[in-house]
Amino acid sequence: EVQLVESGGDLVQPGGSLRLSCAASGFTFSSYWMSWVRQAPGKGLEWVANIKQDGSEKYYVDAVKGRITISRDNAKNSLYLQMNSLRAEDTAVYYCARVLADRVTTSPWFDPWGQGTLVTVSS
Amino acid sequence: QSVLTQPPSVSGAPGQRVTISCTGSSSNIGAGYDVHWYQHLPGTAPKLLIYVNSNRPSGVPDRFSGSKSGTSASLAITGLQAEDEADYYCQSYDSSLSGYVFGTGTKVTVL
Numbered sequence: 001e002v003q004l005v006e007s008g009g010d011l012v013q014p015g016g017s018l019r020l021s022c023a024a025s026g027f028t029f030s031s032y033w034m035s036w037v038r039q040a041p042g043k044g045l046e047w048v049a050n051i052k053q054d055g056s057e058k059y060y061v062d063a064v065k066g067r068i069t070i071s072r073d074n075a076k077n078s079l080y081l082q083m084n085s086l087r088a089e090d091t092a093v094y095y096c097a098r099v100l101a102d103r104v105t106t107s108p109w110f111d112p113w114g115q116g117t118l119v120t121v122s123s
Numbered sequence: 124q125s126v127l128t129q130p131p132s133v134s135g136a137p138g139q140r141v142t143i144s145c146t147g148s149s150s151n152i153g154a155g156y157d158v159h160w161y162q163h164l165p166g167t168a169p170k171l172l173i174y175v176n177s178n179r180p181s182g183v184p185d186r187f188s189g190s191k192s193g194t195s196a197s198l199a200i201t202g203l204q205a206e207d208e209a210d211y212y213c214q215s216y217d218s219s220l221s222g223y224v225f226g227t228g229t230k231v232t233v234l
Contacts, residue, residue: 004168035223037169044125045161045169045212047223061222095168102175107216107223109159111171111180 002026002112004096009117016086016121022079022096022114030054030074033099035110036081038092046092049081050099063089086121093118126151127213127226134232135203143229145196145213151224153194156216160189160198163210163228172211173198205233 008020020036035050049060049070058070069082079096094117097110128146135141145158152158160173171180173189176196186207188199196215200207213226 037225044228045163045214045225046125047225050223059222062220097169100174105157105175107156107159107214109157109171109174109214110161110169111174113168113170115168 002098004098004112004114006094006096006114006117009094009119011120011122012086013123014087014121018083018086018119020081020083020094020096020117020119022081024077024079024096024098027098029072029077033101033108034070034072034079035097035099036070036079037095037097037110037113038090039095039116040089040092043092048094051079083119086119088121091119091121125227126217126220126224127215129211129213129226129229131227132230132232134234136234137203137205139203140199140201141203141231142200143198143211143213143231145198145226147194147196147215149194150219151194151215151217152191152196154218156218158189158191158196159214160187161212161214163212165210169212200231203231203233207231208233 003025005023036048051070067085071080097113101108133141157175161169163169176191177189217224
């Protein structure tokens with residue numbers, strides 16, 4: 001069974017740091033792009049970052065550039081999100097997701113998703 | 124900020140048909156980028172419903188269908204069931220933002 005399990009969410013003060021992890025199983029992790037997507041309380045889904053199979057390419061939404069870093073360890077089948085200089089607006093459930101595409105698609109999609117981990121930024 | 128606009132809510136009686144629109148612009152759907160749809164129940168993992176505009180993953184009932192035209196896309200649910208109560212999101216790519224974008228989300232209520 002293809003599965004993604006996030007961990008590491010916590011309550012952190014503004015300006016603080018946190019590292020999220022996502023453990024992948026049931027598929028060849030090193031063969032896929034991976035992404036983080038978040039959902040703030042009462043809001044919709046927002047793509048945060050994605051990373052290429054070998055980690056050589058990384059892309060971020062403007063709101064997190066310079067503060068958040070995506071990384072992966074293919075030997076451990078794990079995806080990470082290092083979050084620094086956290087702000088109240090970073091409060092959200094963070095999901096990791098596998099990125100899928102076919103030969104002709106112009107826009108990749110996400111499947112599956114993990115169950116999410118909650119990050120709360122508050123004093 | 125979402126660049127894909129969806130109605131906040133739609134509702135229907137069991138057995139009825141409902142549709143959810145997803146309106147974009149010339150930098151995303153109108154530029155030819157494919158649209159995908161997800162079903163999300165609070166507290167659970169979002170689930171892929173439709174990929175590449177109109178394709179259903181295995182296991183998704185054929186009550187769910189998708190289409191795309193111009194700068195918009197639509198998700199239709201026929202034979203509405205109580206278990207379909209959830210939030211639904213469209214997703215595409217935006218060339219101006221150089222990133223993936225989601226719709227504003229639509230809550231489906233079964234009356």
